[in-house]
Amino acid sequence: MVRLTRAQQQERTRAAVLVAARREFAEYGYGEAKIDRIAERAELTRGAVYSNFAGKRALYLAVLADAVERARASAEPPPESPDSVARALGAFARVWLERLPLAGDTPGSGHLQLRSLSGVLDTEPARAALAELVCFEALLLALALEPDRAVRTRTVRLAGLALTLLHGAAALAENAPGVGDPFDLARAAEHLAAITLIDDAGPPHLPFxxxxxxxxxxxxxxxxxxxxxxxxxxxxxxxxxxxxxxxxxxxxxxxxxxxxxxxxxxxxxxxxxxxxxxxRLARLRIVDLVACxxxxxxxxxxxxxxxxxxxxxxxxxxxxxxxxxxxxxxxxxxxxxxxxxxxxxxxxxxxxxVAPSAPHKAVDTVDPPSATY
Structure with missing residues (x-):
């Protein structure tokens, strides 16, 4: 008989809890899921669940984070990137929209597939964190859209519009599965590239x-x-x-x-x-975007x-x-x-x-900033 170390046993317990929790959330949804049933499914005690996860919200976020980690690990890069911002937005939208549930999916399984956070983030700090994460996601998408130049504020705003379109489609699909044609949504994302947006002056606090x-x-x-x-x-x-x-x-x-x-x-x-x-919320959102x-x-x-x-x-x-x-x-x-x-x-x-790149160096004229606001 092979004796497991404490770390190995804890990892096995954690994996069993995640499998059981995913089944519970898929069947009952986040709101109606119960820690006691998750422990029973995993053939563990309630205490064993809480020793690995602080509560139901932490466990739900861990289930989603585990799913997107797997998606990232299996993601195969294309041989070359799209040759325009419009095509890149369309390709990104098509990949992202694969998560939309079908009409026959149960509400719980549909919520999991969507990485839905409805009813989960019920505290002000969590909601504020999500708002910051959306801004961060827009920055990362914009940096991918313009890899050969300093990213413009216009492109960040464009990426934010694309993410708003996709998350809006997800919110509708959560309550009305099957509504909205993914191909139409992807084409709409492509057309966003033609919207006139200005490069604004940037945050007003920076000069101060x-x-x-x-x-x-x-x-x-x-x-x-x-x-x-x-x-x-x-x-x-x-x-x-x-x-x-x-x-x-x-x-x-x-x-x-x-x-x-x-x-x-x-x-x-x-x-x-x-x-x-x-x-875990930050890991979930950032890794999910990176997988796409x-x-x-x-x-x-x-x-x-x-x-x-x-x-x-x-x-x-x-x-x-x-x-x-x-x-x-x-x-x-x-x-x-x-x-x-x-x-x-x-x-x-x-x-x-913007600070000098060497101690006591007052001005760096050879290596200027990559962009200004």
Missing amino acids: VAPARTADDRWAAPRGLYDEINGRPVNLGDDGVVVVLGVGRLSAAGEAVRSARLRDEVTLVVVTSDPSETG LRRVFAAGELPAPRVVFDDGGTVATAMGRDRVDDATEVAIRVRDGLIVARADGRGAGHAVA
Whole structure:
């Protein structure tokens, strides 16, 4: 008889709970699902379920996150990306709309297939986090639509419109399965590219953001982190900008990305004070989007900024930040293994992105920012 280690036993228990929970949610939906029945399905005690998941909401988010992780792992990139923004939007919409339930699906299974959050996010922090995540998703989609240039605010707004169209179709399909032709919706997404949108001046607070503080500190870059977009290990010692953002500040990612220099390696580190729920929500939404992007865009044309989940807050700790929460925004510029600039608070990513790339260097005229607002 093979004796399992504690970690192996916990992983087996967690997997059994996820399988049982998926069946429970598919049959009863989120609202009517019961932890007791999930424990019974898994042939475990109620306590065993709660030892792995904080509650029903955390468990539901874990079920969805597990599904999108599998989808990402199986996503096959095309040999080449679409040759226009319009075609890319249409291709993305077709992939995304595969989740729409059919008329014969049960409500519970349809909700799971849609990654539905209806009735799940019933707290203000969770709803605020979702709003920030939608902004972040629009940025990532925009970066894929314009891989060869600094992303424009117009393209981010266009990506946001496309996501609004798709999520609106999902909300309708949740209550009226079979309504709405996916092919018509995909064509509508293509036509969004022709909408006239302006490149606005950007967030009004940026001119008032305090400059980054000059530094000359050795950077002990944490290891064991992975880029959620391409799946490769992340070396935070690379020259560039590292921005740690709480889930409640993810919309600030665009400020850092658009202000960074063309040769900068930009790493966006996502943190939260509640990994079991808010953290799983962030993982669910970001990984789901990445799974779709991987099926539309060639591997070399996925969004360039690296996205890292840091549930333990190790990156912020290495920067000297004792604790993180959903409002965290702290950033550094790294050059030759040194931290050469630091900033924290609102606009920190932007401040570090426009900071000189070497200690005590007043002006960097050779390597200008990649874009301005």
